[in-house]
């Protein structure tokens with residue numbers, strides 16, 4: 001499936017983008033090992049979160065089919081999962097595989113996790129290393145999936161200083177810590193999304209955070225809860241950029257999660273001159289939520305503050321489209337993690353920006369983008385959903401047609417993207433050929 005985009009247009013109206021991907025995964029995982037019933041609303045019915053859902057069903061958990069984002073989980077308790085009948089294939093989803101490794105390392109049964117071609121290339125040693133220190137036995141194919149996780153291992157709590165700022169590694173260690181004896185604690189080189197810590201607390205499981213040390217005691221109990229998942233700021237980011245770059249735009253994004261460990265995109269775009277207003281800020285299920293109103297504004301290139309990088313890690317491809325439309329140079333550094341996402345996002349963005357005539361200089365840990373006039377062109381997504389949606393927004397400022405090839409992976413995180421984009425004003429047609 002490809003996106004064909006006519007140039008120009010503006011984004012207007014009020015929309016709600018689908019539910020947060022990170023929280024959707026965690027709601028299934030924690031709801032499954034809780035005692036009693038969990039109800040979830042706002043669940044993201046995208047392929048990644050559905051892969052997590054299918055895996056927990058494979059392990060005997062009763063989960064209703066999501067209906068307009070609502071589902072019910074009959075939790076089986078910390079020791080109630082059953083051996084899966086088959087290899088669990090989580091498709092494109094790094095969050096599923098890395099978090100589930102931690103959870104499966106403490107089970108009594110063996111399990112195997114695998115995924116698609118992209119996932120088979122992604123690094124897992126960063127998770128295997130701390131889990132092995134806890135006593136887990138996990139074999140990989142040169143540090144990549146498929147992963148064989150041996151059951152029946154007695155895990156022991158450890159202290160781990162994370163070498164990379166990764167919420168997936170942090171969460172995996174914390175989930176293993178639920179099944180370990182004693183205390184599991186860790187530090188991060190920079191703050192990353194804290195949904196695991198918040199949601200564990202919501203399920204009644206004590207998680208401490210003292211002077212940057214996050215810790216929990218193993219062997220406790222999670223109690224079923226009602227989880228209300230806000231709209232995903234990572235999906236909202238494409239529309240934030242689109243409305244910022246397209247003259248005449250005035251768009252409101254409703255009920256967006258603005259957790260301070262996720263709001264780097266707002267900080268960065270505002271520093272570039274974007275007009276983003278935060279309205280109706282409120283707390284929903286332990287997470288801050290707001291409506292965001294974005295109006296077109298002239299943007300200026302900036303040096304992206306390094307501390308904002310982990311807080312905007314999934315939104316950086318979209319930010320680079322804003323950079324292409326800004327006056328001057330935008331410098332992104334300290335973002336080497338982008339090289340090990342669903343594609344090498346530094347290389348994918350550099351290639352696409354060059355296709356559209358935007359000068360850029362690639363660095364090992366980032367990229368410099370020189371704002372300018374965008375032409376039309378053909379974009380290769382490298383099967384990466386966020387590359388596809390970022391370049392779809394570029395059409396708002398391009399001088400000619402853009403074809404974004406191979407967009408099927410958009411469904412991993414943002415089912416309905418094309419329809420919502422058209423509704424707001426993007427001149428997009430999704431077609432097979």
Ligand code: S3P
Nearest residue numbers: 022095165166167168169313314
């Ligand atoms: C995620 C953490 C981030 C992010 C991913 C979701 C999570 O990955 O890129 O899309 O839900 O914990 P890293 O932990 O690899 O940075």
